[in-house]
Amino acid sequence: MNIYVYVLRRILYVIPVLLGVCLIIFVLFNLVSPDPTLMLLGKHANLKQMQELRHELGLDRSYVVQYLDIVKSAFTFDFGRSWSTKQEIIEMIKNGAIPSLTVTFPAFLIALIISLVVSLFVAFYRGHFLDRAAVLVCVAMMSIPSLAYILFGQKILAYDLGFFEISGYEHGFPAFVPYVALPCIIWIVLSIGPDVRFYRTVILDEVYMDYVRTARAKGLNEKVILFKHILKNAMIPIITWVVIQIPFLILGALLLESFFGIPGLGGITLNAINSTDFPVVRAMTVLSAVAYIIFSVITDVLYTLVDPRVRLK
Amino acid sequence: MEQVETMQTVVAKVDNHKSKSLWQHAFETLMKDRYAVAAITVIGIYALIALLTGLGLIAADWSKEIGPSYAPPSADYIFGTDIFGRSVVAKTLKGAEVALSVGIVTAMIAVTIGVFLGAIAGYFGGKIDEVIVWFYTTFSSIPYIMLIVAISFILGKGLVAVYLALGLTSWENLCRVIRAEVMRHKDREYVQAAKAIGGGDMRRLFKHIIPNVLHLVIINFSLQFQTAIKSEVILSYLGLGVQGRPSWGTMIDDAKLELARGVWWQLAAATAAMFVIVLAFNILGDALRDALDPKLKGKS
Numbered sequence: 115m116n117i118y119v120y121v122l123r124r125i126l127y128v129i130p131v132l133l134g135v136c137l138i139i140f141v142l143f144n145l146v147s148p149d150p151t152l153m154l155l156g157k158h159a160n161l162k163q164m165q166e167l168r169h170e171l172g173l174d175r176s177y178v179v180q181y182l183d184i185v186k187s188a189f190t191f192d193f194g195r196s197w198s199t200k201q202e203i204i205e206m207i208k209n210g211a212i213p214s215l216t217v218t219f220p221a222f223l224i225a226l227i228i229s230l231v232v233s234l235f236v237a238f239y240r241g242h243f244l245d246r247a248a249v250l251v252c253v254a255m256m257s258i259p260s261l262a263y264i265l266f267g268q269k270i271l272a273y274d275l276g277f278f279e280i281s282g283y284e285h286g287f288p289a290f291v292p293y294v295a296l297p298c299i300i301w302i303v304l305s306i307g308p309d310v311r312f313y314r315t316v317i318l319d320e321v322y323m324d325y326v327r328t329a330r331a332k333g334l335n336e337k338v339i340l341f342k343h344i345l346k347n348a349m350i351p352i353i354t355w356v357v358i359q360i361p362f363l364i365l366g367a368l369l370l371e372s373f374f375g376i377p378g379l380g381g382i383t384l385n386a387i388n389s390t391d392f393p394v395v396r397a398m399t400v401l402s403a404v405a406y407i408i409f410s411v412i413t414d415v416l417y418t419l420v421d422p423r424v425r426l427k
Numbered sequence: 428m429e430q431v432e433t434m435q436t437v438v439a440k441v442d443n444h445k446s447k448s449l450w451q452h453a454f455e456t457l458m459k460d461r462y463a464v465a466a467i468t469v470i471g472i473y474a475l476i477a478l479l480t481g482l483g484l485i486a487a488d489w490s491k492e493i494g495p496s497y498a499p500p501s502a503d504y505i506f507g508t509d510i511f512g513r514s515v516v517a518k519t520l521k522g523a524e525v526a527l528s529v530g531i532v533t534a535m536i537a538v539t540i541g542v543f544l545g546a547i548a549g550y551f552g553g554k555i556d557e558v559i560v561w562f563y564t565t566f567s568s569i570p571y572i573m574l575i576v577a578i579s580f581i582l583g584k585g586l587v588a589v590y591l592a593l594g595l596t597s598w599e600n601l602c603r604v605i606r607a608e609v610m611r612h613k614d615r616e617y618v619q620a621a622k623a624i625g626g627g628d629m630r631r632l633f634k635h636i637i638p639n640v641l642h643l644v645i646i647n648f649s650l651q652f653q654t655a656i657k658s659e660v661i662l663s664y665l666g667l668g669v670q671g672r673p674s675w676g677t678m679i680d681d682a683k684l685e686l687a688r689g690v691w692w693q694l695a696a697a698t699a700a701m702f703v704i705v706l707a708f709n710i711l712g713d714a715l716r717d718a719l720d721p722k723l724k725g726k727s
Contacts, residue, residue: 130561131561131564131565131568134561134562134564134565134568135565135568135569137565138565138566138569139569139577142577142578142581143577143581146581147580147581148581148583253706253709253710253713254702254706256705256709257653257701257702257705257706257709258698258701258702259657259660259675259679259698259701259702259705260657260660260661261660261661261664261679261680262679262694262698262701265679265682265683265686265694266691266694268686269686269687269691273686273687361570362570368572369661369664373683383573384665387576387580387665388665388666395573395576395577395580398573399569399570399573399574399577402569402570402573403568403569403570403573406568406569406570407568410568
């Protein structure tokens, strides 16, 4: 298949997927969800009030119109207003994106570097005691629930020892650092386990390939083989794994943000969940799905550019 | 004379060796792996605890007040008490019931959907395949956490909502894997042979191909199981979890208010209980993959 045709097809495939995502969101929020007016007005609602509220929220329009509304919002990012704060949702998202990124971006970058270094080190000593110990530590770290890290981390490092701010946020570059430091560290600790394990598996998948045996037969030393030959080939799954995480950086760290009082997108989403704020939860779902779809297209296209083998399929 | 092996014994030996199926081989590999045996034992103990609490034989009095509110761990109260003076040990034991049932039911839902859709897509191909691929691509485009939140938000609180929210959101990966594997199998000789003797599509697919891809399900099952146990905590934290009975999720959720007062034992007990079983499932999952995945055979 011609590469341009492939790329074009891949990009066009976004449309049915996006329509499908909107359909799922529509079915969940507009079709099968319990009547939100009942939740908003509480127990003492009368029918007239409910009718008026339904009209105000646009819930009395036909299902087709409501569905198309969601589809439209996926392209225009016009999500309407929040039910509880009456703010424009897109404004809320704009304000929340920066605080979210100040936590997730540095954490993501540091975690990436640490886990790559550790996994290369571990792969170099494969089968050795060090390797097995590292894998065991990773698995053990992954077995602790994330909430436990957050709760214990906040209690011990911020509350008892006072190394970090307990919660809160300030805008502007140096001002936010003490507030985001601990959430960053917890994010890094949370991601090192699965990351190292994944990178190690990917690298070890390559170790048994014929080209590695050839390289070794030529008399190249292990370090050259590992860094020049194996790492290059292992890069594709690693890049996919990394790029696919980027949409989640935008979405923010749901739990971390709410615990540390960071006014990011994760915190907004959690508040919306707690206050039955359908449009906000729906907007965040649409937004994260759109980001995911865009980034998965980017990875697929990158794939074809980097690896000629993919094109043959 | 006795030393000479007759042809028959040699043949018998070879036959013996050959007759080892994937499952037998896997079972033997697993039993040789000390970690895997330990993991199975741990899971067995948890299952036993869950069964006994379910039958009301142990920890039946978890809701009884046994001491003062927030009594720290001591000889009288091994892991302390919670706000209502209930034993944290009893609650932790009772929590195993919720955790294991969430794990099993969720994994069953996910496996049923994943295997069924994946098998049909892989076997029939064409339009059916396209629709199913579209379906799981769509599903997996919505971040997992938003999807479980949205579903449980809509279904309301309670155990059934937890089962459904987690089960309905975790089948895509298995579906993808099964589809690819069924595709590889559908033109093999054994399937053609089944066709030649008159086996219909459904018979070929479910009687012949599915048993040959079942090892992927087993590997996936242990992964689903521990993901479900971990996700239950997040749902509980969001106030969407189990109501009216103790679960590790609600215990950890309670801790967010307790920790500031220095009450750490409820969080510690629930975390430790979860840590041990999730670790066991992690180790078992790895061992199962090593034992059952023929591609890995012979690799260290």
